[in-house]
Amino acid sequence: MEDPVIRLRGIRNQFGSQVVHDDLDLDVQRGEILGVVGGSGTGKSVLMKTIIGLQTPRAGKIEVLGHDLTGGDPAARAVVEDNWGVMFQDGALFSSLTVRENVEVPLKRVPGLAPEARRALADLKIAMVGLGPEAGGKYPSELSGGMRKRAGLARALALDPEIVFLDEPTAGLDPIGAAEFDRLIHGLSRALGLTVFLVTHDLDTLYAVCDRVAVLAERRVLVTGTIEEMARVDHPWVHDYFHGPRARAAQGGA
Amino acid sequence: MAHLFDMVEETGAETRELALSGRLTVFELTEAQAALDALPADRDVRVDLSNLSRMDTAGAWALERLRDRLEAAGHDLTLLGASDALSQLMTRVDHAIAEPEPSSQPVRRGVADRLAELGEGVVTAGRGGGVFLGVFGLFLARLGRSLRHPSEFRLTALVAHCEDVGLRAVPIVSLLSFLIGVVLAFQGATQLRQFGAEVFVVDLISISILRELGILLTSIIVAGRTASAFTAAIGSMKMREEIDAMRTLGIDPAMALFVPRILALVLMLPILGLVANVMGLLGGGIMSLLVLDISPAMFLTRLSEGTDLANVLIGLSKAPVFAIIIGVVGCNAGMQVGSNAESLGRQTSKAVVQAIFAVIVADAIFSVFFAQLGV
Numbered sequence: 001m002e003d004p005v006i007r008l009r010g011i012r013n014q015f016g017s018q019v020v021h022d023d024l025d026l027d028v029q030r031g032e033i034l035g036v037v038g039g040s041g042t043g044k045s046v047l048m049k050t051i052i053g054l055q056t057p058r059a060g061k062i063e064v065l066g067h068d069l070t071g072g073d074p075a076a077r078a079v080v081e082d083n084w085g086v087m088f089q090d091g092a093l094f095s096s097l098t099v100r101e102n103v104e105v106p107l108k109r110v111p112g113l114a115p116e117a118r119r120a121l122a123d124l125k126i127a128m129v130g131l132g133p134e135a136g137g138k139y140p141s142e143l144s145g146g147m148r149k150r151a152g153l154a155r156a157l158a159l160d161p162e163i164v165f166l167d168e169p170t171a172g173l174d175p176i177g178a179a180e181f182d183r184l185i186h187g188l189s190r191a192l193g194l195t196v197f198l199v200t201h202d203l204d205t206l207y208a209v210c211d212r213v214a215v216l217a218e219r220r221v222l223v224t225g226t227i228e229e230m231a232r233v234d235h236p237w238v239h240d241y242f243h244g245p246r247a248r249a250a251q252g253g254a
Numbered sequence: 255m256a257h258l259f260d261m262v263e264e265t266g267a268e269t270r271e272l273a274l275s276g277r278l279t280v281f282e283l284t285e286a287q288a289a290l291d292a293l294p295a296d297r298d299v300r301v302d303l304s305n306l307s308r309m310d311t312a313g314a315w316a317l318e319r320l321r322d323r324l325e326a327a328g329h330d331l332t333l334l335g336a337s338d339a340l341s342q343l344m345t346r347v348d349h350a351i352a353e354p355e356p357s358s359q360p361v362r363r364g365v366a367d368r369l370a371e372l373g374e375g376v377v378t379a380g381r382g383g384g385v386f387l388g389v390f391g392l393f394l395a396r397l398g399r400s401l402r403h404p405s406e407f408r409l410t411a412l413v414a415h416c417e418d419v420g421l422r423a424v425p426i427v428s429l430l431s432f433l434i435g436v437v438l439a440f441q442g443a444t445q446l447r448q449f450g451a452e453v454f455v456v457d458l459i460s461i462s463i464l465r466e467l468g469i470l471l472t473s474i475i476v477a478g479r480t481a482s483a484f485t486a487a488i489g490s491m492k493m494r495e496e497i498d499a500m501r502t503l504g505i506d507p508a509m510a511l512f513v514p515r516i517l518a519l520v521l522m523l524p525i526l527g528l529v530a531n532v533m534g535l536l537g538g539g540i541m542s543l544l545v546l547d548i549s550p551a552m553f554l555t556r557l558s559e560g561t562d563l564a565n566v567l568i569g570l571s572k573a574p575v576f577a578i579i580i581g582v583v584g585c586n587a588g589m590q591v592g593s594n595a596e597s598l599g600r601q602t603s604k605a606v607v608q609a610i611f612a613v614i615v616a617d618a619i620f621s622v623f624f625a626q627l628g629v
């Protein structure tokens with residue numbers, strides 16, 4: 001079923017003379033978990049920042065949930081911003097706020113929501129990402145890296161968005177923590193009906209959670225498809241990526 | 255916004271039937287909760303979800319709260335028409351709802367608590383003084399070491415810091431002391447003219463600038479500029495574990511970071527003070543010429559007659575002490591930075607306040623000291 005919630009057409013990103021993306025097209029379908037992979041410097045994070053509006057492309061069209069974001073219409077932007085959540089690499093929690101207050105920040109956008117309900121919903125989200133009740137009152141500096149990522153996910157999910165952007169969710173976690181995080185993303189995305197845009201390097205994550213994979217290379221989305229389809233792609237980088245020793249190990253484990 | 259959430263209620267003898275339609279998300283929560291809270295918990299409730307276009311965790315939470323309320327009253331909540339995803343969501347939310355925490359009562363603080371706080375404050379302040387002396391001692395020890403082992407001394411870093419704290423501060427120091435000279439001449443002229451003693455304005459300017467204001471003003475500017483820069487530079491290295499990395503590589507942070515910085519200040523502050531003196535006198539001289547018609551020749555004669563070289567020396571003799579205070583406060587605050595950005599900001603502003611405070615206190619001590627000496 002073709003129902004893209006994110007449509008990119010002809011995206012061009014350029015820093016000085018260095019072209020990162022050129023004529024890049026990508027569709028993300030509703031309810032899927034799309035893993036975005038690519039070598040270092042292929043602009044995975046730049047692509048994510050382009051979609052969420054932190055980076056303005058030189059050319060191209062970005063459509064999210066049917067709203068054109070390249071036109072700079074603030075009303076369309078506001079609608080879309082209520083419907084997406086972003087988890088940055090290290091959580092990017094506000095260091096002067098407790099975890100609970102961090103999760104409450106997006107909830108403050110909801111008009112008329114009582115403070116008690118806001119607090120209860122924040123606690124609910126904190127519990128749903130697998131943090132204990134005592135974590136809510138802690139400051140980000142008192143948390144471990146894995147807990148900060150979970151708290152960042154709780155903040156990204158605070159408004160029950162339709163789309164969630166995750167930037168390297170498992171980077172820097174131990175294998176057990178990473179596997180738990182994979183299960184968490186998978187479970188939550190199915191239960192909440194999320195569309196997940198996941199930038200990752202982690203092959204285990206790709207095999208464990210992703211419905212589809214998009215490979216960034218040669219300044220564009222080289223190929224998209226399921227993991228099984230990736231194995232048949234005849235491109236040197238894609239071949240090395242999905243047939244390397246680590247890929248075989250991850251495949252065996254999945 | 256339009257009426258998005260709707261609830262149709264039908265009360266039977268045994269059960270109450272609720273048909274929900276529209277959206278039940280966090281944006282409709284307030285409305286939905288009001289409707290659900292209004293239901294009396296006097297019979298079993300059956301909720302039909304099949305017409306809901308969208309429900310999120312907030313909606314599930316509202317339903318779970320209704321379920322808790324009904325179960326407390328000995329009744330049941332049944333959900334009808336929930337899709338697989340919805341029932342999965344309800345289960346997850348049910349698992350995640352935390353046991354109500356015992357709300358913490360705000361603790362009343364008695365006199366004893368306040369006294370204890372005061373005592374802790376005093377002890378912390380005393381410890382802060384101890385740490386300051388510790389860093390100062392560390393600086394002296396490493397300075398001595400670099401005298402014995404000149405190869406360990408970082409000349410390049412020293413020169414770079416000299417440029418940063420010295421050369422780059424010249425414009426701002428010059429401008430501000432020039433303006434202070436102007437202000438002193440102008441104010442002095444207005445007051446002294448009443449007594450026909452205009453010519454003493456030269457003494458007023460020269461003594462106050464050479465002895466006190468030149469170096470004090472310079473130190474305050476440098477404290478604001480450089481103490482904060484030291485704290486930010488060392489603090490961000492501390493934050494990114496660069497200091498720890500240095501230690502593992504056998505590099506002594508005090509040797510690599512403190513010595514060049516503090517030494518650069520000790521070398522540069524007297525020079526900046528001298529620049530401030532000259533610019534202050536220049537400003538005063540120009541203003542005297544404009545307001546009081548004191549010619550430059552006359553100004554210079556009066557300057558050499560009325561002012562002792564001792565005034566200049568007393569002023570500049572304070573510079574190394576102020577330099578050490580500023581440098582040690584800045585470096586020490588940098589080492590106190592924790593692992594988050596907030597503590598970096600806090601320590602930076604603390605370094606500036608402490609450095610300016612300590613410089614002014616030291617200046618006051620110097621005044622008393624020199625007065626006792628009679629110079």
